[in-house]
Amino acid sequence: MNLELRHLKVVCAIAETGSVTKAASMLGLAQPALTAQLQRIERTLGGPLFERDRRGARPTALGELVLARSRVLLPAMKGLQDEAARLAGTGTAMSYRFGGVNSPILGGILHRLGADQPHAQLSTYASWYVDELAQMVLGGRLDYALAGVCGDATPSTEYALTWRTVSVDPVFVMLPEAHPLAAATEVPLDALADEHWAAAPGDGCFSECFATACARAGFTPRKIYETDIRSCIDLVDAGEAVALCQATFRPVSGLVVRPMAGAPLRWRLLLGWHPDAPAARIADQVLGHAMSAYNDSLDRNSLYRTWLEQNPNFGVQQMAAA
Template identity: 60%
Template structure:
């Protein structure tokens, strides 16, 4: 049997998981299938790669040698694949634009502005809940740009040639039915403590937002009750039915029967970012795309007139200053 990259990936997965069973789960394989594959690999290499007992799987001396080489070879091959993909994009046409986003109120406006100026271009979009997934797609050349958000002052993932540019800063708020007593207030904001006894809903995400939300609630004197983590449509259903209040960016598209209000004092904030690879063809249009994104964010804020008026008294919020 000739050794293949998938075999080295399997060996690394077992070493990282410390267990064949856990490694099989992470690789999407049945445990007997991975065990059989490991036996074939060991037979091809002439010795055992792991000592296995009730405590798990630990590399043998031979296993350490194989792992040392695999941990150099696998990243090198991935780097080669990513570079070839980027070069293929550079040598190809620039008549397309691939944009990824995570529940962004900016995506529609960005696509509209790009398509208006480049009517011949084919625009493709990809939605995800994972910043890491979008970044990996940019690095691999499968996306040109990504619209993401980060909580507060948190930093986006760095390295691998990806550049991030600030678009704007939202004050995180809540989506309430228009008939909700708090939605009828004229202050244009909601005290977080006034929602202490409610159930919450939010779209799936990653990063520190969940911890920041819990911290903000603790400072307001309560611990949040049930939190539903679900998709956008289900969040809207829960809000319209009055079964939960939904954490949101008040710059989202207005929804009949619902009102998006910021929290008083802006205890939670969301920074919108646009990213691209600095060596990709996308970098040639990065300044223009950033301008589109800023204009789209400004227009999104303007759709919610009370929120736009509220932001005028919140220094630092709204569109990002030009860099």
């Protein structure tokens, strides 16, 4: 693993709060996820950065060295990012850069924005990681980020971005047509206790939320394949796994998508931008395009539209500040 600025921010947060748990709360991460990230950082640097006991976390000699360098590098980098963003915003050419991955609405947003501003330059960047997208928006390399977060989680506040909720959706399950539960209206989570699972990667708390939902259903999930969307589909098609998927996903031939009974997992689709960047001037317009593109996606997914009619607490009407 290559050491990145976000790793230095993790080290500083733990030192400032004196606790991995408090640092996780400050950064908007689950505590197990932050612990795992700290362990990766320590492996990269060759030794422990903190002594941890019931009184908290205190820097080791190596930790003090890393902190000293971090407290110089991080402010300098933020200053560079801010100046670059301001300089980039002084140009006259209209360009809008969107970051995200696996979003059902990105194409719709670009289509609508392109129709509004036919001479604008539109570009995209793919990433599985919310922090990476947020850093790029903060640094002026992206104008907007489309990100998904689990349940009521929120992206880290350290990047000072504005986040708005486009939709709140349940997580569905993808099955092969030959699966015994493929004809069910809803699939109880505990009925899938003996399955292998496939899911897309990410750095949020979704894996912990999934494990918790399975525990409530009375089982521990078996093997979990973390891979790209195409490979998830291939695994399900081969009968090797069932896959967690967005409710808006339109299945390919031979596969079906079904709701899970009680909607034990939720996914929020967010649009983020920096409030001081030029892109903030049309952020409300872009948010409107995102909501419209989401509703357009429902026109191509009759199963989910019917589900939403019976579950009005989900969908685009859940828009709220994040």
